[in-house]
Amino acid sequence: MAESVRQPPKKRDWSWRSQAFRGLVYQALALAAVIAIGWWLASNTAANMQARGIKSGFDFLLQPAGFDIGEPLFGYDSSHPYWQAFAVGVGNTLRVAILGIVLATLVGTLLGVGRFSRNALVRGFCYGYVELFRNVPVLVQLLMWYLLVTELLPDSTEPWQIGNVFLSKGGLTYPGPVWSAGFGWVVAGLALGALGVWFYRRWARAQFDATGRERSLFWVPLGIVIAGGVLGWFAGGMPNEWKIPVKGEFAVEGGSALTPEFLAVLLGLVLYTAAFIAEVVRAGIQSVPRGQSEAAQALGLSRSQEMRQVLLPQALRVIIPPMTNQYLNLTKNSSLAVAIGYPDVVSISNTALNQTGRAVECIAIIMAVYLTTSLATSLFMNWYNARAAIKER
Amino acid sequence: MLSSRTPKLAGLMAIAGLLAISTAHAGPVLDKIKKNGQVVCGVNTGLAGFSQADSAGNWSGLDVDVCKALAAAVLGDANKVKWVPLNAQQRFAALQSGEIDVLSRNTTFTLTRDASLGLHMTAVTYYDGQGFMVPVKSKIKDAKQLKGQTVCVQSGTTTEKNLTDFSKANNLGIKPVVFEKVEAATGAYFAGRCVAYTTDASGLASVRNKEAKNPDEHVILPQLISKEPLGPMVRRGDDEWFAIVKWVIYGLVEAEEYGITQENVDQMKSSQDPVVQRILGVSEDTGKLLGLDRDWMGRAIKAVGNYGEIFERNVGPKSPLKLPRGANNLWNKGGLMYAPPVR
Incomplete structure (x- = not known):
């Protein structure tokens, strides 16, 4: 039957009667209109700005920025050019976005799984959490966390102290390693460990296929990576110099620090996004028919095997696409950090905009940064989605 | 640019230019203001003493009074102003x-702003300088004691750059915590997030007075780290309006110098002093040259008083801000307020 409805070979028909041809013409016209409008907007803006004597162009990026940034990820100084200031802002945005995505996924998954708990208290908590956190605007939550952090914590002059870790309005201060060449070896060791894990996994899979015996896929790889790091540390001459924070006259000095702004942004974004992720995870798990789990048990798979080999791979197909949205939302919501003084790319851009007056350029940079990070996230998630999707052959 | 396009248009404009000699040419902004019956004035969203709205939506402050004086001079009614509250980032774009005819929003005059924004600085209405506010209990007496400390600051202002310059010149390594809104910046300072808060000294006085739970717990360090001449700005391309804004401000300063006040402005019209006669348009019609009428300055003074009265009422020692007159006194009383003569 299927064979008989085969379509006749396509013939190109360049007449107005051809739907395909008409479609092409319409598309070309629409594209031309979009380009024309874009060109009109751009040239109009440029002409108007020139007529009013407003300087424009991206040349300012090479001039010294002249302002300090509270949390530089790398050695930034006010004499460095604007593009480096922007780089610091982008770094801060990525730092909070990447950490936020990882933590929100963890918290959200726990909450989502918690919705199926046999314990009514856990179930109720997860339900209440989701309803509370996803229904309060994220900006309000950020402000609330920042207010809590700055109001409730003790003054920087009398911080809470546990060992060498201090917590105060000045943030979380902890001993950090002093960076030296030896740490390059540690990084190399960790990379080597990761490579080892890849080989181990291949070997474990081959073993499983050959003998049916399962090897640990968590503890052994973890051990390999740690061992790699430790070996690297020995190879690097065992650098063990630490920056120990001490109580200063006005604030805790030295050591490594997480500022209250960073903590509040991270906390706010993670807890807000986790509520959505919990719902995504719940939907994913509920989408797997009950029969699947029963079949797994009938085959004699253990609880964890059932979860890992049967339920999760099927749930992931439902989870990944909406999860991508949540990751994108988290990244874009991080731009609200400007409200509580976290120096992300929007904050840096605001300052640059005011110093130079290049409004159009600075806004364009912000847009380009978020577009790039969002597209990169989408690209990665689409790749992962394709991997997890049902292989139709 | 226009003349190169069509010779005919150039010819018309030349004729218009000749006519303008007899009847002072009014610029497009002034025409628009007269047509709409209101001056659109960009002000701060809320800075006690400079521009703030009360619960009934009435604006007051030094920056606000400048706009009121303009409206009185141009339209004859100080209330014919449309207020557009703007934050630091929005102001220049507006x-x-x-969107606005004049920006009267404690804006510092700098070369970059004057030369690259397509805007004109008019005249200084307040000579300010950037300072620091610290809690009394921190026992900081000198800004140089802030080595390695956090300082709260609002973004989009000259303040950030001044702070960096000061920190660098004195090798202090001050860590700025930058907020978009002034309320957020001051809120964080009062919550104890930063050791100090920095902005223009007038702004510090305003914040201490308005937002501190107990103003006596905070002290403004005497040291100023920058020059901040504040004043209104106008758009380039309308020299007539530029001149009007400038001369209304000069007129207010000159009025103080010659003792014309809100109270006595009517009596002063019969003064024998030729300078007073010129300011009030009794002898010479100074308003005509600006495209205004004879009584332009008289109405402005009647509406808001002279510069000294504006200062006293909004920020002076008797106001809640209690700012000393200092550099903002008249030039012949040890200050910097020196208006070119209205003649």
Whole structure:
């Protein structure tokens, strides 16, 4: 039957009667209109700005920025050019976005799984959490966390102290390693460990296929990576110099620090996004028919095997696409950090905009940064989605 | 640019130019203001003493009074102003785009702003300088004691750059915590997030007075780290309006110098002093040259008083801000307020 409805070979028909041809013409016209409008907007803006004597162009990026940034990820100084200031802002945005995505996924998954708990208290908590956190605007939550952090914590002059870790309005201060060449070896060791894990996994899979015996896929790889790091540390001459924070006259000095702004942004974004992720995870798990789990048990798979080999791979197909949205939302919501003084790319851009007056350029940079990070996230998630999707052959 | 396009248009403009000699040419902004019956004035969203709205929506402050004086001079009614509250980032774009006619929003005059924004600085209405506010209990007496400390600051202002310059010149390594809104910046300072808060000294006085739970717990360090001449800005391309804004401000300063006050402005019209006669348009019609009428300055003074009265009422020693007159006194009383003569 299927064979008989085969379509006749396509013939190109360049007449107005051809739907395909008409479609092409319409598309070309629409594209031309979009380009024309874009060109009109751009040239109009440029002409108007020139007529009013407003300087424009991206040349300012090479001039010294002249302002300090509270949390530089790398050695930034006010004499460095604007593009480096922007780089610091982008770094801060990525730092909070990447950490936020990882933590929100963890918290959200726990909450989502918690919705199926046999314990009514856990179930109720997860339900209440989701309803509370996803229904309060994220900006309000950020402000609330920042207010809590700055109001409730003790003054920087009398911080809470546990060992060498201090917590105060000045943030979380902890001993950090002093960076030296030896740490390059540690990084190399960790990379080597990761490579080892890849080989181990291949070997474990081959073993499983050959003998049916399962090897640990968590503890052994973890051990390999740690061992790699430790070996690297020995190879690097065992650098063990630490920056120990001490109580200063006005604030805790030295050591490594997480500022209250960073903590509040991270906390706010993670807890807000986790509520959505919990719902995504719940939907994913509920989408797997009950029969699947029963079949797994009938085959004699253990609880964890059932979860890992049967339920999760099927749930992931439902989870990944909406999860991508949540990751994108988290990244874009991080731009609200400007409200509580976290120096992300929007904050840096605001300052640059005011110093130079290049409004159009600075806004364009912000847009380009978020577009790039969002597209990169989408690209990665689409790749992962394709991997997890049902292989139709 | 226009003349190169069509010779005919150039000819018309030349004729218009000749006519303008007899009847002072009014610029497009003034025409628009007269047509709409209101001056559109960009002000701060809330800075006690400079521009703030009360619960009934009435604006007051030094920056606000400048706009009221303009409206009185141009339209004859100080209330014919449309207030557009702007934050630091919005202000220049609002003026560039023509949304507002004049930006009277404690804006510092700098070379970059004057030369690259397509805007004109008019005249200084307040000589300020950037300072620091610290809690009394921190026992900081000198800004140089802030080595390695956090300082709260609002973004989009000259303040950030001044702070960096000061920190660098004195090798202090001050860590700025930058907020978009002034309320957020001051809120964080009062919550104890930063050791100090920095902005223009007048702004510090305003914040201490308005937002501190107990103003006596905070002290403004005497040291100023920058020059901050504040004043209104107008868009480039309308020299007539530029001149009007400038001369209304000069007129207010000159009025103080010659003792014309809100109270006595009517009596002063019969003064024998030729300078007073010129300011009030009794002898010479100074308003005509600006495209205004004879009584332009008289109405402005009647509406808001002279510069000294504006200062006293909004920020002076008797106001809640209690700022000393200092550099903002008249030039012949040890200050910097020196208006070119209205003649």
